Structure formats: C-alpha cells, structure tokens
Amino acid sequence: MCFDLDNPIIRLCAEGMRAESEGRPEQARRLFDQAWAERTDDFEACVAAHYVARQQDSAEETLLWNAVSLHHARAVGDGRVTEFYPSLYLNMGASHELLGDPAEAERYFRLAADLAGDLPADPYGDMLRQGITDGLSRVTR
Numbered sequence: 001m002c003f004d005l006d007n008p009i010i011r012l013c014a015e016g017m018r019a020e021s022e023g024r025p026e027q028a029r030r031l032f033d034q035a036w037a038e039r040t041d042d043f044e045a046c047v048a049a050h051y052v053a054r055q056q057d058s059a060e061e062t063l064l065w066n067a068v069s070l071h072h073a074r075a076v077g078d079g080r081v082t083e084f085y086p087s088l089y090l091n092m093g094a095s096h097e098l099l100g101d102p103a104e105a106e107r108y109f110r111l112a113a114d115l116a117g118d119l120p121a122d123p124y125g126d127m128l129r130q131g132i133t134d135g136l137s138r139v140t141r
Helices: 008-021 025-038 042-053 059-076 079-098 102-114 123-139
Strands: none
Touching: 008 025, 008 042, 025 042, 042 059, 042 079, 059 079, 079 102, 079 123, 102 123
C-alpha cells in the first residue's frame, strides 16, 4: 500500500512507525496521537486511528481504536482505503481474539480473507495474507 508522504498525517504516522521500529514506543505514541489530533478528514482519521491502536495499554482500548479506524474507512467514500481494509479487518479480528471472542474474531478474519485479493503482491501483502491465514487457523475448528 502506498501512502502520500506529502500528507502531514501520513508523514507523522511514518515517523511514528520509524520510532516504533527503533524501540522508541513513547515517541511513536506521541506521533500517532499528534496525527489523530491534526486529522482533517475521514481518510486521515482512518490512518491515524489505525496507528493509535498500536500503542494502547489494553486490548479493550486497542479494539476501540481499531473500530474507530474502520468507521472512518467506511466514511471515506472512495478507493483510497481499498487496500487498507484487509489490514483493518485483520486487526479487528486480532482484537476480538485477544478479548476471548473467537466467533467475532473469525468473522473479521473472514472479511479480511474475502478482500485479500486487493492486497499487493509484495512483502506487505504477503505479511497480511499470512496473518489472515494464521488468525483463521487459531479461531476455527
């Protein structure tokens, strides 16, 4: 998935991801929170909430932010989030799984699987497809 790094919200999230990968979670959280605070539309809100969810202290808060991200994705109204849906659904499934709701987790993992064809044929797409497969194998009998 390719995001426009000229967009200040996307740039803040990219900086947050870099901080996260460099072992600076507090800095990452500040950058993601700043992205959320400065969002200007549903697209930016979807992306910012997706990253805010990564830095929450509880599974319940993570689920809440994943749901906020999905809500804003649905409100975007154009194709900018098409490739993002499998990731959003995967995260919703993982949140429900962590909270002990395998039926709801399976529902979201299946939604992600249904849209996996929209993923690029690259390491990002491969990682998400594997996450979907793994999630489904954990919650289905």
